[in-house]
Amino acid sequence: SQTIHQWPATLVQPVGSPLSLECTVEGTSNPNLYWYRQAAGRGLQLLFYSVGIGQISSEVPQNLSASRPQDRQFILSSKKLLLSDSGFYLCAWSVGRGANQPQHFGDGTRLSIL
């Protein structure tokens, strides 16, 4: 069966510090991978998605970036965090194309910027 791992579960970082969140998927090949952010009291916002190694699409301009160095690894990064980067970061995966394939989420990383 497929599993998705995100770490760390919680993170407290000072403003201006760098960020690296990692997500890995097991039990499937060539998944579509997604990074979402869920801010407190707000809905789900898609940040990046990837359909293959090295292929990244950005949904929202920001100071975050994403990379996919391996088939089942997706990394979210920032060189300098802002206060507005606080939130709940979720990685998700799906297979195939089209809306008939559900996305499955990890347990998320709760990021607090001080």
Added chain:
Amino acid sequence: DAKTTQPPSMDCAEGRAANLPCNHSTISGNEYVYWYRQIHSQGPQYIIHGLKNNETNEMASLIITEDRKSSTLILPHATLRDTAVYYCIVIPNRSGGSNYKLTFGKGTLLTVNP
């Protein structure tokens, strides 16, 4: 994309069936109805989805009306662990099978009582 309307909250007794309604009166023919839930401080969990026919899996049943303007998620025997926010969303199956992004509304807070 079609919008959905859900009651903000519902209560259910443990062991009874929980029936969560969703209105999507502007749904178009190529749009899927998806249900997710989110337990506090966890990532969203996929439950079930459907296009026209009723669907059932190990978690729940999805009943879609014939005109597809509304649907009901049924948890046959609710437990305390089913207490969560339940999101009903409509996702278009765009031509070319492009990836889709999930956007959650406010959902329904289901509280299962002992």
